[in-house]
Structures are given as C-alpha cells and as structure tokens.
Amino acid sequence: MMQGESPQDATSQANSKKAGTNPTPAPGVSDGKSPPVSSTYRASTGTILEAAFVDPAYSWPPADGQGKNAIELQASTALIKSASSPGEAVHDDDDDDVSLTPSLMSSDDERETVPQRPRFRTKKVTRVESAGKSGSSSSSFLFCCKSAEEQVITQHEVRVDERGMEITDEEATRLQHEYTQNRAAAKSSKEARREQRQARILAKRKKKRREARARERYKRVPEGILVYRLDTSDRTITLVSGPSSNTDVKTLLQKMVVVHAKPSSDKSRRGILLTGSHGETHELVACEQRTAIAWLESMDMMLAGKMGEAAAAALKDAGGSAKARSSAWAKGAEGKLSQMEREEIEERYVNLAAYSNNLIRAGAIPGGAGGGGKKQSGGAGGIYYTVTQVREDGEEYDEETLESIAKRRAVIKDSWDFFRMVCSLLRDKRKYDEIFRRMQLDPVYPYLNSMTGLNDPGDDMAMGGNMGGDKPISQVHRKEYDDMSDAQIAQDLVKRAEVALPSLVEICKALAGSLGMEEVGVGPIKDAGAAIRKAEKKYEGDVLKVTDYCRALLVVKDFATLLALLELARDSFGPLIRRVKLSTLKSDRASKPGGYRDCIINLELKEHICEIQIHLWPMWVVCGVDGFRHYRHCLEYSTDTFGDPFEALAGLDRKTVAELIVMAEEAVAEMPLETLEWYHEKFILDYFAEVGLFLHHGLYEWAETTLRALIKLRCQSPDIGPDHHETITLYKYLEQALRAQKKKEEADYAAEKVFKNEKMKNTEKVQAERSLWDQWIAEPFESIMDPNKKEREEEERIKKEVRASKKAWRKIREERFKFLDGAD
Structure with missing residues (x-):
C-alpha cells in the first residue's frame, strides 16, 4: 500500500491487478453465487434518542394521590435491577452470524488474489565451430565431421523465464519489483479486510448488548408509559417497550418512517404530530415538555438533511411512497448548510438537550429547578430520556467534549438570562x-x-x-x-x-x-x-x-x-x-x-x-x-x-434560538404548564419569554397553547383580570400566533378584544372631543369667524379642570390633613 492510501484504496488496487476480474462487490451486494446479505455495521452517522411518552389509554401526570410517586419509584427500581442484572448473555459464537460479502472472505479464496512470484533459471548455451578444406561450418550439439580437420567449442549462460524464453536482467528486476509491490498491496488489503471484519463483529456485539439492555430496561416500564426510540440516521421511530394492560394495540404506533413532524394542539404542550411514509398520522404526547421540544427539533434537523442510505433503505423496507416534507431547517440560511454542518449542529443540539436533562434530573440547576420537592414533576419521563450518538468508530465522548458542552450551555444560559431580563x-x-x-x-x-x-x-x-x-x-x-x-x-x-x-x-x-x-x-x-x-x-x-x-x-x-x-x-x-x-x-x-x-x-x-x-x-x-x-x-x-421585548431576538440564527428554547425549558422544568397557577409570577415570566422564542422559531402551535394558558391565569388573578393591560398584551401575541396558523376567526376574536380595550381606555378622551365637537356644531359660523376658538376652549377647559382639582384637594386636605392648617 502506497503512503497516503486508505486500506480500501489498497484493496481496490490489489484486485484490479487481476486481469479479467470484476471489481469487488460492495457490502450487501450479491456476487451471483450467494443471495444478498445486509451488513450489521452501518457507516452512517446520526443520533438515537429514547424517551417516555404517554399511553393514550392513560392520563398523565397521574392525579394527586394516585400513584405518582409510585410510578417514579417503580421506574427507578427497574433501572436499578437492569444495572445489577447481567441481562441476556452475548457469547462469542455470535460472531458466526456475522455476514461477510465476498470481498471480506479471508479463507483460501484470498490466495487467488496474491500474485505469483516470478521464477527465473539459468541456461547454458554451447557453440561449436569447425574448419575444413572446403571452409568452416558450425552447428550446435550435432556436427558432421566427414571433412573436418578442426573443432572449436565455446559455452555461456543466459537467464530465461518459466517458458524458456530468454529475459534480460533489467526485465527480471522490473518483474521482481512489481511482484514485491503487488504482494505488499495484497497483504495490506487483507489486513484491512480483517480490521473491517473485526469492526463489524464489534458493532454486532455492541448492538446485541444494547438490545439486551434495552429489553431488560424496558421490561418493567410503569403502566401508562410507552418508550419510543428515534433514530435520525434512518428517520425511524420505534416502540421499544411493551404495551400496558389498557393499551389499544390496534391504534398503537409500533414503527414509522417519519416524513413530517409538527407540534400538536395538545393543551399540555407535550404533543408531536407525526406523518409516516404511507401518509398515516400519529400523535405522540411526551411525559415531559422538554422531551417533545428536543424530539421535534431533532426531527426538523433530520428531515432538512439529505436522505442517506440508511434512511432510503428504511423507507424502501417500509414500502412507503410519501416524500419528506419541507422543514424549517431547509429554508433561509440554514438551507445552504452542507450535510456535515447539519450533522455537527444536530450533535451539538442533542448533546445540550441531554446535558440539560441530566442536570434537571440530578437537581443541579442553580435556583432550584429540578430539585427539591418538584424534582419528580412529570414522574418517570425524565428517567427514560437518553441520547446515543451513532458513529462510525463507535467511540464514546471524552471529558473534553463534555467540558465543551458545559461551556456551550453556560454561554446559552447567559443569553437566555439576558433575554428574560429584557422581557x-x-x-x-x-x-x-x-x-x-x-x-x-x-x-x-x-x-x-x-x-x-x-x-x-x-x-x-x-x-x-x-x-x-x-x-x-x-x-x-x-x-x-x-x-x-x-x-x-x-x-x-x-x-x-x-x-x-x-x-x-x-x-x-x-x-x-x-x-x-x-x-x-x-x-x-x-x-x-x-x-x-x-x-x-x-x-x-x-x-x-x-x-x-x-x-x-x-x-x-x-x-x-x-x-x-x-x-x-x-x-x-x-x-x-x-x-x-x-x-x-x-x-x-x-x-x-x-x-x-x-x-x-x-x-x-x-x-x-x-x-x-x-x-x-x-x-x-x-x-x-x-x-x-x-x-x-x-x-x-x-x-x-424596544417597542416589543421579542425584538431582542432579531438577527439570531435558528440554531441559537433552538438552544435558547432548551434553556427556557430548563428554567420551567419544575413547573409544567398544566400545573402553573396565577401566583407563580416567576414561571409566568419564563413562559412568556419562551413564547417569544416559539414565535421567532415558527412553533406557533406551542406559542398558542402557552398564550392561552397565560391568559387564563391572568384572568384568574385578583390583581389583574381580563381587561388588564398584561392580559391584552397576551391577546396581541395570541392574534399573531393564530394568524400564522391561518386561524382567521380565532385571530379576529383576539383582535376584537384588543380593540375593545383600547376603546375603553380612550373613553374619556373621546367624550372630551365629543363635547368640543358639540360646541363646534352649535356655533358653526362663530367657529369659522374665529379659527382659534377650539384652542382657546381647550385652554379654558384645562383651567376649569385645574380649579376643580384644586377644590377637590382642599376638600381632601380638610378631611385627611387638617393638621396642615396649624402648620401655616
């Protein structure tokens, strides 16, 4: 193998030396002698996310006193048992099941591809010369000496090949050099095939161990929870846990190749509406708000990228014909990203989301989010939240990468705090x-x-x-x-x-x-x-x-x-x-x-x-x-x-806003939207700031759901009510979210609320103008002759108002501050 060449290049060069042979078939492609096989080692990259979702036959979270803590304990116990038990054993004889394509066969068939060593031998050549009366003649080995009087014999050596053909020293050196190079290339390709085979075996072992752990882990999932796995490399969502006792198996989503995803109108703001390759739709409601947000963002990134071989194969296996619909990540500046850039953004995002979830579960969020008595909000949902990177080398993250994730989170957290402060x-x-x-x-x-x-x-x-x-x-x-x-x-x-x-x-x-x-x-x-x-x-x-x-x-x-x-x-x-x-x-x-x-x-x-x-x-x-x-x-x-606090988001790219939403969910982790009360001012402000992120990010369904909840809370507040300026401000944003979804009637209703409030605030001004207008109508000719009358009347009105106010002050002074008379 030449310097700078990969093992695959060396293999191709070695195989191409054989005259009359076809190129080595790619993995999974039939060579005509055996049926096609599928490799267990996938060379694509992506992310595997696993999380808990609500079984439609159950309510979530459970009502107070109906096993909410028991569900958390049951889920925790399942994880402890999974960690302490070996699970299903994975033996070395599993390697026999690893399918190898002809290019990866390492038996005696490989010897056919090794070039033959050039063989040479030395041949003696004898020359006999004779001289006679009639002249001289010469021949080799056979000589007639009837008239010979004298014989001269000479010998020399020459190099010949296996066919006996004479060959020069230069040609022999060239053939020997070619043989050495070809042999080295064949050896390198053999080693490369062995390494690739070992990688496939290792990948299969890891997959079997992961599946065994998953089977054990999800064997004891609490009632009402369904654990799904999202694989962005092949765009599939798969149910990895068993159904509960009341589950409707007929309508249960088992597996789907996703072609479109968007927020659902679920009032808990935890729903995702999925469209499959056959055009079918399913709604998944997560146990945690942050799960729905992270999964939807990951699917948006996934659908914006170019469909890889794994996704194409999954779509073909599913037999669907529906094409992936447009994603927000495929528009604007994000639409110009390369596939590698998209994968890097996806990796950074899911790492941040997973890191944030771990902090919440550990109760390590500064300020108490995820800790204390509220840590169990949402039950076992956070326990089943995992993220695994699909990599070609299968390497785990090192400490340096975790440190970079923590630093990135600190930067985004500061940005979120600033935006919240502006709000x-x-x-x-x-x-x-x-x-x-x-x-x-x-x-x-x-x-x-x-x-x-x-x-x-x-x-x-x-x-x-x-x-x-x-x-x-x-x-x-x-x-x-x-x-x-x-x-x-x-x-x-x-x-x-x-x-x-x-x-x-x-x-x-x-x-x-x-x-x-x-x-x-x-x-x-x-x-x-x-x-x-x-x-x-x-x-x-x-x-x-x-x-x-x-x-x-x-x-x-x-x-x-x-x-x-x-x-x-x-x-x-x-x-x-x-x-x-x-x-x-x-x-x-x-x-x-x-x-x-x-x-x-x-x-x-x-x-x-x-x-x-x-x-x-x-x-x-x-x-x-x-x-x-x-x-x-x-x-x-x-x-x-700023006319609007959400103007502070102007100029931010989609990646940054997505990460800010992760921080927003971290801030409200201990207070899900459906448990929010009118006196939770801190969380109401957090949710209001998150609405701005939703509107900027195009998540209008979740913006609408959040705004309706906030409006309801403001109407319940004894200090605010339905006509308060804060409530009216929320109606303005609700109108914006509704019009973006083309909900015209509902948007018009919100706009009418805003208009009526403005009209009510201007009542006194309208009455004053009407009074002046009545005087103008009563004396039209006088107004024409004196165009400054309106201004003079306004000045007179103000003077009268001040005199009336001073009179009111004197009355209040007499009632409340009579002691001031003694201070004179």
Whole structure:
C-alpha cells in the first residue's frame, strides 16, 4: 500500500491487478453465487434518542394521590435491577452470524488474489565451430565431421523465464519489483479486510448488548408509559417497550418512517404530530415538555438533511411512497448548510438537550429547578430520556467534549438570562405606564400637574430638559477643592454627608410621623467610587453635581399625600429646600428610563446638599427596592427603544434560538404548564419569554397553547383580570400566533378584544372631543369667524379642570390633613 492510501484504496488496487476480474462487490451486494446479505455495521452517522411518552389509554401526570410517586419509584427500581442484572448473555459464537460479502472472505479464496512470484533459471548455451578444406561450418550439439580437420567449442549462460524464453536482467528486476509491490498491496488489503471484519463483529456485539439492555430496561416500564426510540440516521421511530394492560394495540404506533413532524394542539404542550411514509398520522404526547421540544427539533434537523442510505433503505423496507416534507431547517440560511454542518449542529443540539436533562434530573440547576420537592414533576419521563450518538468508530465522548458542552450551555444560559431580563424590564415598564395612566384619573392630579417645580428643568431633552449636564444645583464649591483630585473631592463630600445624615433622619421622622408614610428608608451614604462613576456618566465628570451622597426615601400613599408632604415641607423647612423636581410626574413629560416616575426634594443640611426621594405607593410596589436596579438596567441597555421585548431576538440564527428554547425549558422544568397557577409570577415570566422564542422559531402551535394558558391565569388573578393591560398584551401575541396558523376567526376574536380595550381606555378622551365637537356644531359660523376658538376652549377647559382639582384637594386636605392648617 502506497503512503497516503486508505486500506480500501489498497484493496481496490490489489484486485484490479487481476486481469479479467470484476471489481469487488460492495457490502450487501450479491456476487451471483450467494443471495444478498445486509451488513450489521452501518457507516452512517446520526443520533438515537429514547424517551417516555404517554399511553393514550392513560392520563398523565397521574392525579394527586394516585400513584405518582409510585410510578417514579417503580421506574427507578427497574433501572436499578437492569444495572445489577447481567441481562441476556452475548457469547462469542455470535460472531458466526456475522455476514461477510465476498470481498471480506479471508479463507483460501484470498490466495487467488496474491500474485505469483516470478521464477527465473539459468541456461547454458554451447557453440561449436569447425574448419575444413572446403571452409568452416558450425552447428550446435550435432556436427558432421566427414571433412573436418578442426573443432572449436565455446559455452555461456543466459537467464530465461518459466517458458524458456530468454529475459534480460533489467526485465527480471522490473518483474521482481512489481511482484514485491503487488504482494505488499495484497497483504495490506487483507489486513484491512480483517480490521473491517473485526469492526463489524464489534458493532454486532455492541448492538446485541444494547438490545439486551434495552429489553431488560424496558421490561418493567410503569403502566401508562410507552418508550419510543428515534433514530435520525434512518428517520425511524420505534416502540421499544411493551404495551400496558389498557393499551389499544390496534391504534398503537409500533414503527414509522417519519416524513413530517409538527407540534400538536395538545393543551399540555407535550404533543408531536407525526406523518409516516404511507401518509398515516400519529400523535405522540411526551411525559415531559422538554422531551417533545428536543424530539421535534431533532426531527426538523433530520428531515432538512439529505436522505442517506440508511434512511432510503428504511423507507424502501417500509414500502412507503410519501416524500419528506419541507422543514424549517431547509429554508433561509440554514438551507445552504452542507450535510456535515447539519450533522455537527444536530450533535451539538442533542448533546445540550441531554446535558440539560441530566442536570434537571440530578437537581443541579442553580435556583432550584429540578430539585427539591418538584424534582419528580412529570414522574418517570425524565428517567427514560437518553441520547446515543451513532458513529462510525463507535467511540464514546471524552471529558473534553463534555467540558465543551458545559461551556456551550453556560454561554446559552447567559443569553437566555439576558433575554428574560429584557422581557422583565419591558413588562415592568408597561406596568409603570399603565399605573401612571390610571393615577392621572385621581381628582387632584390636574392640580399637581399644573404645579411648577423649583429648579426643575427636567430630564426630558425633547421638552428642553437635560440629562444632568446643566443641573441647576450642586454641592458647595470650596477653595481647597481647587488643589484636589476628583477622588479626593468625592471623599471629602462623603465625610460631609456622614455629618449631615442625622439631620436628614430627623426631618424624615417628622414627615413620616405627620403623614403616615407607607415606607421610610435612610442611607446608605454613597461611596466615592459610585459618585465618580455617576459624575462621569451624567455630569461630565463634575462630582459636585452629585447631590445624593446623603439620601433618604419616603413612600406616600397617593397624589393627595404627596401634595400634603410638599406643603408641609415648604412650611417646615422651606429655607433649606434647594430643588423640588416634579417633572417626571407631569403628563407631558417623559418618565425616567424604564417608565418610573417620582418626586425629588433636595435640601441643604450642614452645608451639604442631601436628597429625599418621594415614591408613590402604586409605582413602588411594582419593583420595590429593586426599582433602582430596574432603572439602571433600562438605562444601560436602552430598553425604552424596544417597542416589543421579542425584538431582542432579531438577527439570531435558528440554531441559537433552538438552544435558547432548551434553556427556557430548563428554567420551567419544575413547573409544567398544566400545573402553573396565577401566583407563580416567576414561571409566568419564563413562559412568556419562551413564547417569544416559539414565535421567532415558527412553533406557533406551542406559542398558542402557552398564550392561552397565560391568559387564563391572568384572568384568574385578583390583581389583574381580563381587561388588564398584561392580559391584552397576551391577546396581541395570541392574534399573531393564530394568524400564522391561518386561524382567521380565532385571530379576529383576539383582535376584537384588543380593540375593545383600547376603546375603553380612550373613553374619556373621546367624550372630551365629543363635547368640543358639540360646541363646534352649535356655533358653526362663530367657529369659522374665529379659527382659534377650539384652542382657546381647550385652554379654558384645562383651567376649569385645574380649579376643580384644586377644590377637590382642599376638600381632601380638610378631611385627611387638617393638621396642615396649624402648620401655616
């Protein structure tokens, strides 16, 4: 065999040396002397997935108190027994059953292919010469000497072949060299055939052992569970466990060559609708949500690739004629992938799914998913979840590969956490917006909205405000600061804040004692490092513009309490007040990043400017003390620029979204969709984020199922209900999922719900416009003569509204805050 040649190449070269012989038949092809045989060693690659599915004759999961834990225990016991028992023995004499094609025969027939050694011998040639009277003549061996007078005899040796033909030394050397090469090639091909035969024998042994383990493992499958095997190399789904006592064997799916797969409309969101090679359809409902997701994704990848020999053979054996339907993996950029790239993506995906499942089963998910009392959710479904790679070399994964899977999971987990955070931030922003819309219906709000703050240009740049660059107040500039660095100035301001803190505490106690605050908090002092970072971000590096070194917070019940606090502060320590910031509470001004709105009072204590943050209880309860983190994240990631949280998925390829769905299922592993309750806010957010992944991935059936469940939960919530903005938002996404499935009537119903809600929210505005329109109709000619009348009427309406609001405030002040009269 020449350097760089494979054993197969060497075999072909050796066989081609024989004149008049046909090429060696491929494995499984008849040579005319024996019937065709099928090899037990398949050279294709793929994945074998095994998982538990629900028997249609049973309900899953079992009802509480009806053997749910017993099923888990029974399945675990079956696995323990399987591991401890040897199972069916596999003997070495099984090797006799391994079928060999003529090219793999290693008996005496191989000698025919070995070239014959060239044989040479030496031949003596004698020459006799004679001279006579009549001249000289010569002959060999026979000589007539009648007239001879003299004989001359000469001898020499020549090389001849087996036929006695004379051959030169150069020709003999060439034949000997050819023989040596052919013999080496024949030897190499023989060794290659032996290695291939051993590989086939080893593959058969492994297959028999695997089948024996499977028979033992699935011999004691709990009632109501069916274990199926998906082999992506030949596109088959096979039942590997026995039926239960109530199983309908007539309709039971035994084996199928899959040509199409899609999510089913099963309300548990665990169903897969399969189409076989004969056009038949079957619905499989998995015991676990993650099983259905991983299997469907694997089948989509499988159907998008080119049909291999194993799949073609399986389709031929099944006798079906249906062709594989288009897969989402065969469209767009994914449609341009090579078969090798598809196999690599499939391998990485199923490895991630299997790794995630193992973490869930072991209870090793940070945050408790899969652990504790919820670990057994779904029963034995997770126990029967296995993934096996079909490889040519049959090698197992090494630690380095497992490490790479873990690293990949960490990257995808971070991406999932970020996407979920974006969904959370925008959800809370919508809450803030809706709360502020409702708060503006407070009768005292028009009066508050008409008030002007003190030194308050606002942060809304569109309205002439600023983001801090020209802040009207700052800390006192001292002469010694001229020779100090920013860090030193910040350190000095921190010390002065510590001196001023006790005075701020006393003021907050006085305000809280008079008004009955919902919540009060003081400190901590802002450290110098945080102050420098804030100055660089908002005030062009000027640390004197930072006015919240010494800070406190007060949470008031409503706008009326805020008005009372402002009046009390003015009357109690008015000369100390340096700023009252009301801009974010104005209807025509923008909120803070993230939708939050509050009031800020800055006052000077001990020659240091301190800050009192006044929060409104309806807004405070959305995030509580985490409100600042919400604000910081919204500012950092510019989430206010997103109209839809699902826009964060734009630009992601299909592979990444599929892996993100695995992480989403990991997050909700301990809370299946059918067990979700209205108070499970954490999981409701997880499922909402997963809906975005489903919509982006084209899994509209599962998006619809999840959205319907979330809408039902929001309607059940005593704090939300069917007309809440969150419920209406879910209806918007439901309409999108329904239209993608061409469910027009249902989509129109969802759209009608959204429209009615918008109409209800705009009722007051419509009534106000109608009132103005009635006046316009009543005095048409006057309006024509005075085109500015409408604007003047609007101004007058606002003035009347403010006067009415101020009157309402005085009434509330008299009822709730009568003590303010004594403070005058």
